[in-house]
Amino acid sequence: MMEPSTHALFRDDPYLKEAAASVLAVNERGGVILDRTIFYATSGGQPGDTGYFERADGSRVEIAATVTGQTKDEIIHVPAPDQPALAPGESLRISIDWPRRYLLMRMHTACHLLTVVCPYPITGAAVSPDDSRVDFDIPDASLGKEEATQKLMELVRADHPVFIRQISDADLAANPGLVKSKNVRPPQGTGSIRLVCIGDEGLIDSQPCGGTHVGRTSEIGEIHIGKIEKKGRENRRFRLRFGPLPVA
Numbered sequence: 001m002m003e004p005s006t007h008a009l010f011r012d013d014p015y016l017k018e019a020a021a022s023v024l025a026v027n028e029r030g031g032v033i034l035d036r037t038i039f040y041a042t043s044g045g046q047p048g049d050t051g052y053f054e055r056a057d058g059s060r061v062e063i064a065a066t067v068t069g070q071t072k073d074e075i076i077h078v079p080a081p082d083q084p085a086l087a088p089g090e091s092l093r094i095s096i097d098w099p100r101r102y103l104l105m106r107m108h109t110a111c112h113l114l115t116v117v118c119p120y121p122i123t124g125a126a127v128s129p130d131d132s133r134v135d136f137d138i139p140d141a142s143l144g145k146e147e148a149t150q151k152l153m154e155l156v157r158a159d160h161p162v163f164i165r166q167i168s169d170a171d172l173a174a175n176p177g178l179v180k181s182k183n184v185r186p187p188q189g190t191g192s193i194r195l196v197c198i199g200d201e202g203l204i205d206s207q208p209c210g211g212t213h214v215g216r217t218s219e220i221g222e223i224h225i226g227k228i229e230k231k232g233r234e235n236r237r238f239r240l241r242f243g244p245l246p247v248a
């Protein structure tokens with residue numbers, strides 16, 4: 001079944017905490033599809049948003065998760081158990097759990113900076129509000145957590161701008177170095193690819209990404225590499241945490 005399409009407001013403004021929306025459809029499992037949303041759906045290592053919908057009578061429907069459907073453009077809001085059923089056409093005020101989302105935006109942006117500090121092919125990544133990980137193929141494992149933390153914090157303190165630029169499939173094909181992920185290729189054929197750029201002209205970093213990020217690197221705040229785990233002969237898992245590097 002072709003799902004109706006949702007305007008993903010968070011793509012242009014990741015700082016929206018609430019918005020007006022109306023119900024387009026409710027799927028057979030109770031998942032809610034809206035005409036527009038600020039809820040990010042789980043994708044690319046970033047978990048989907050939680051929050052609530054407020055109905056015209058002031059009552060709430062708690063949203064426990066947001067997931068994608070058949071395609072990444074299908075955004076399905078999953079109500080918590082025992083919530084009242086919504087009907088197509090119903091108008092709502094929608095709100096995300098902003099403190100949680102902001103932690104995810106800060107962490108996710110920090111993961112981009114980590115790929116600058118550690119410029120090797122990425123084999124996996126997962127963002128969470130208190131701990132994130134990025135896995136790299138590293139031929140030479142000399143980068144320690146103290147040095148990596150120091151370099152990360154230099155990029156955070158430099159307060160670089162973070163912005164979105166759309167490029168064509170042909171532009172991406174002409175610049176294969178933009179793709180840092182070893183196994184995951186950005187979706188092609190839609191005519192346009194969303195590039196997340198850091199620094200003036202994107203000179204610090206530019207890579208395809210569909211997630212939500214902060215607008216300046218200083219918003220990330222204090223962050224450190226908690227652990228570097230050996231996952232294979234040439235694979236290392238870097239764990240990112242908030243706060244200063246604990247004194248050994």
Ligand SMILES: [Zn+2]
Nearest residue numbers: 108196209211
């Ligand atoms: Zn990203």
